Amino acid sequence: MNKLILASMVVFSGLTQLTKANNVLDYDSVWNCDRTKVNWYCNKPKEETPVQEVKKETPKQAPLFDPITDLNKLKTATELRAELKKREDIAVMYPTEQNIKNYLDAWHLVQNKATVFTDQWRRVVYQNPDYDYSLRNPSNNAAIKVQAQAKQTQIDGYLKNLSKEQGLIFFFRSDCPYCHQMAPILKQLSQMYGFEVLGVSVDGAGLPDFPNPVDGRAVVQKWGIEKVPATFIASKKTKDHAPIGFGVMSLNEVIERIWVLTNTQPGQDF
Numbered sequence: 001m002n003k004l005i006l007a008s009m010v011v012f013s014g015l016t017q018l019t020k021a022n023n024v025l026d027y028d029s030v031w032n033c034d035r036t037k038v039n040w041y042c043n044k045p046k047e048e049t050p051v052q053e054v055k056k057e058t059p060k061q062a063p064l065f066d067p068i069t070d071l072n073k074l075k076t077a078t079e080l081r082a083e084l085k086k087r088e089d090i091a092v093m094y095p096t097e098q099n100i101k102n103y104l105d106a107w108h109l110v111q112n113k114a115t116v117f118t119d120q121w122r123r124v125v126y127q128n129p130d131y132d133y134s135l136r137n138p139s140n141n142a143a144i145k146v147q148a149q150a151k152q153t154q155i156d157g158y159l160k161n162l163s164k165e166q167g168l169i170f171f172f173r174s175d176c177p178y179c180h181q182m183a184p185i186l187k188q189l190s191q192m193y194g195f196e197v198l199g200v201s202v203d204g205a206g207l208p209d210f211p212n213p214v215d216g217r218a219v220v221q222k223w224g225i226e227k228v229p230a231t232f233i234a235s236k237k238t239k240d241h242a243p244i245g246f247g248v249m250s251l252n253e254v255i256e257r258i259w260v261l262t263n264t265q266p267g268q269d270f
Helices: 002-024 077-093 097-127 141-162 177-193 217-223 251-263
Strands: 166-172 197-201 230-235 241-246
Touching (some): 141 177, 177 251, 230 251, 241 251
Antiparallel strands (some): 230 241
């Protein structure tokens, strides 16, 4: 009997110790996480990343412009130009579809008015010869040819008379290739209209067309001539003189310059 009681006490004591032992291991352990998984691995819950609220940016407002004006209310060209410029500025800075349309409305209005103005202009000119500039300076080929022939006849007669009172002075240097090129042109002009051409050398030597020139070293300093060839026209009576041109000129160019400088006023034959 005593043995049975003793055995019962031993068993009870063992159970008590086992219970205590189990209580000692009663904590979160890798072995107690989830017995249904391989090796009882613990899967820690993922920390949720806080969702940041995206702040919507308030759209920037365009700078204030003066409101566009009703095109039908514009009364002057100044107002129309100002309105066109304003609409253009808005369309360039803020090229929305509506802004482009607003600008094109004004642009087409300007084009339409310009078209009517141009058409009315020509109608007035057609019926009023005083305003027809083409009567002075023809623009069609047939009239240009007739005018050129008439002008050349007039120039020929004028230069032949002018050569009786005026002569040409040709300044050159013997080693100047441009002077050699210009010399025969003046000789040809002399043969056509009778101009006397005085050859003046700035280095004392002559050219084939002017073998016996006047020594002009003192004259070029007095007249301030720095470039050759230089061609002057001078009065046989008064000795007044004026430059016709410097450098090489064609025959027609020399003729035109003499005509313009001695027989026309500014704007008369231009």
